Amino acid sequence: MSQFLISSNLSIIAVLLFPLSLIVVYLTMTNTRPEWGWRTSFSRSVLLLAGYMVISNEILSILNRIDMLALSIVWIFPAVVLSFYLIHLKRTRSSIRWYFPTLPSSGTDRILLLLLISVLVITATVAWIAPPNTWDSLNTHMSRVAHYAQNGSLRPFATGIEKQNYYPPLPAISILQTYVLTGGDRLANFSQWFAMLASIIVASMIAARFGASVTGQLFTGVFIATLPMGIAQASSTMTDYLVAMWMIIIASEAIILSKNRHDLEPVFFIGLAAGLAINTKPTAFAYLLPFALYVAYVLLRSHRFREFLGKVILVIFLVSIINIGYFGRNLQVYGSPMGMGGDITVHRNEMLSLRVLASNTLRNMALHAGSPFRILNRGIYFVLDRIHAGLDLSLTDPRTSVHPGFVIRQPTTEETKSGNPIHALLIMVTLVLTLIRRKEKGNLLRVYTGMVVLTFLLLSIAFKFSVFGSRYHLPFFVLFAPVVSVVFAKYIPRKAMVILGFLIFIAGWNWLVGIQERPLLARDDGMSILGKSREELYFVLSPGSYKLYQDLVHRTQEQDCRTVALALRGTAAEYPFWVLMGAPRDDLEIEWIVAGTPSAQFRDTQFQPCAVICDSSCPDEWEEVWGLPLAHERAGFRLYMNGDS
Numbered sequence: 001m002s003q004f005l006i007s008s009n010l011s012i013i014a015v016l017l018f019p020l021s022l023i024v025v026y027l028t029m030t031n032t033r034p035e036w037g038w039r040t041s042f043s044r045s046v047l048l049l050a051g052y053m054v055i056s057n058e059i060l061s062i063l064n065r066i067d068m069l070a071l072s073i074v075w076i077f078p079a080v081v082l083s084f085y086l087i088h089l090k091r092t093r094s095s096i097r098w099y100f101p102t103l104p105s106s107g108t109d110r111i112l113l114l115l116l117i118s119v120l121v122i123t124a125t126v127a128w129i130a131p132p133n134t135w136d137s138l139n140t141h142m143s144r145v146a147h148y149a150q151n152g153s154l155r156p157f158a159t160g161i162e163k164q165n166y167y168p169p170l171p172a173i174s175i176l177q178t179y180v181l182t183g184g185d186r187l188a189n190f191s192q193w194f195a196m197l198a199s200i201i202v203a204s205m206i207a208a209r210f211g212a213s214v215t216g217q218l219f220t221g222v223f224i225a226t227l228p229m230g231i232a233q234a235s236s237t238m239t240d241y242l243v244a245m246w247m248i249i250i251a252s253e254a255i256i257l258s259k260n261r262h263d264l265e266p267v268f269f270i271g272l273a274a275g276l277a278i279n280t281k282p283t284a285f286a287y288l289l290p291f292a293l294y295v296a297y298v299l300l301r302s303h304r305f306r307e308f309l310g311k312v313i314l315v316i317f318l319v320s321i322i323n324i325g326y327f328g329r330n331l332q333v334y335g336s337p338m339g340m341g342g343d344i345t346v347h348r349n350e351m352l353s354l355r356v357l358a359s360n361t362l363r364n365m366a367l368h369a370g371s372p373f374r375i376l377n378r379g380i381y382f383v384l385d386r387i388h389a390g391l392d393l394s395l396t397d398p399r400t401s402v403h404p405g406f407v408i409r410q411p412t413t414e415e416t417k418s419g420n421p422i423h424a425l426l427i428m429v430t431l432v433l434t435l436i437r438r439k440e441k442g443n444l445l446r447v448y449t450g451m452v453v454l455t456f457l458l459l460s461i462a463f464k465f466s467v468f469g470s471r472y473h474l475p476f477f478v479l480f481a482p483v484v485s486v487v488f489a490k491y492i493p494r495k496a497m498v499i500l501g502f503l504i505f506i507a508g509w510n511w512l513v514g515i516q517e518r519p520l521l522a523r524d525d526g527m528s529i530l531g532k533s534r535e536e537l538y539f540v541l542s543p544g545s546y547k548l549y550q551d552l553v554h555r556t557q558e559q560d561c562r563t564v565a566l567a568l569r570g571t572a573a574e575y576p577f578w579v580l581m582g583a584p585r586d587d588l589e590i591e592w593i594v595a596g597t598p599s600a601q602f603r604d605t606q607f608q609p610c611a612v613i614c615d616s617s618c619p620d621e622w623e624e625v626w627g628l629p630l631a632h633e634r635a636g637f638r639l640y641m642n643g644d645s
Helices: 002-015 017-032 038-062 068-093 107-129 135-151 170-182 190-209 214-225 228-233 240-259 265-278 284-302 305-334 341-347 354-366 374-391 421-436 444-462 469-489 494-507 509-514 545-558 575-580 598-602
Strands: 563-567 589-592 611-614 628-634 637-641
Touching: 002 170, 017 038, 017 068, 017 170, 038 068, 038 170, 038 190, 038 240, 038 265, 038 305, 068 170, 107 190, 107 214, 107 494, 107 509, 135 170, 135 575, 135 589, 170 190, 170 240, 190 214, 190 228, 190 240, 190 469, 214 228, 214 469, 214 494, 228 240, 228 469, 228 509, 240 265, 240 284, 240 444, 240 469, 265 284, 265 305, 284 305, 284 444, 284 469, 305 598, 354 374, 354 444, 421 444, 421 469, 421 494, 444 469, 469 494, 494 509, 545 575, 545 611, 545 628, 545 637
Parallel strands: 563 589, 563 611
Antiparallel strands: 611 637, 628 637
């Protein structure tokens, strides 16, 4: 019992290192460069710590030392070093300045702040109570975290789910920190939740730079916080909010650069954020390109070629240093820095033309056009069908579509399919108002709006249409939030902005308390995260599998089996086996049975399992595996093990 308490206390202390490091870096920024302002200091502190996290974990990976002791040292180091620096500053200046936001003085502004805080608190509550339970998390995201923790390294491992190896590692690395230090996934969802918080802070800063009042800045935050897809992802281990965070920071740095063209700092942080975005998800490339072109244009206009080239080399260096491990591992295993070519082919448009651009743009917009009214949805479908007939393209053309079906859905609280219909409507109105409002040529707000619109068009031309595509659009909505606030503030009074903020908060209520995978309040069927055990919540999308997985794991534990081999389909939920077996544990080892796949070369030839768990991917004629007889069979799963009945 005392050992458990000591371990728990150490975990609590270890996890406090993250906010401590962020606070110390932030204080260093605000006291050495007060002219930056608190929000710029915050965003740059996040970038520095994220870059530090990736590089330090890549180094530890080479040493096979991603463990509690090493990670504790990694996170203690910046806190201690910069604390000594702050003490030195205090001695020379007599005080350390604290730069934090103050409460708005207006009662109407406080209503917007209350709405914003409410969303943050509710999503944090869901993120804390509910475990990662989206299918992609159980199949890929959390499974790879468990393998990394077991191996103490980011090195490739044998797996039947190859994307566990070749997906960009930053989302997994961010979860890995708390997974190792706390001995579990209780804080796994908070990487995305923090990304939402940071996105709100930075987007409000962009709104301020465009001239938004306090009301407009707060409305920007409410616009982002109430995005249905954003609410769903803020309590998840999906990856799109991380992309949104890097992109909104890049946008803010690009705006700073446009006004301070010879400063090196924004270029440095743009390069760092770009490297982190690439290390997060391939969709980041579509978002990066317009901003990269704009930054290059700004630098070319204001620099001699040698200076321009020097800053370009700096950006390339930062992107490379962040991604050298990721690209290197993929080149080693798959022959490409981005991983398996087959996966890229599945999602990349096979046709590039204006027809395809029009088709995919309209269908992507339709993901956010679903209404509760079936007749309206059928009308939208009819219009799109007629347009596609004119384009001589099918709504489900396999050359431009990942999935064979296309429908206009009613609003859903599914995490992977949630749309943002009201926010999309506000964006459409904003675009119309922007076009009809005459402004001087070269207006920065218009340039910014054009870049954000271009990101959506690039997504549409680069990637095939997917019924799950609304999640890829989350960064677009986050980037557009400041524009909506600034433009609407020119046409409606402040109180109307507050009312509009309240209305979109109410519209997002079903997602706040009723995400399909993690409902806070009980649904019609009685399902609520408050009424289920944490183990059961992993199986929300497949309730019948809970007893099945539990039975298989229980049988291995009865035999005190701690070396387990898995042979599962590539679409199977692997991670629940790790959870039910008590991972992360030093005395537990889980490996895959694989052959003929790129990662099979990393199979541990010394591994001797005492049990093999196999699903329908295993041949029917297998009567024994690794010398272990078939001991149990149920619902398509087989357990090979000695001494079972």
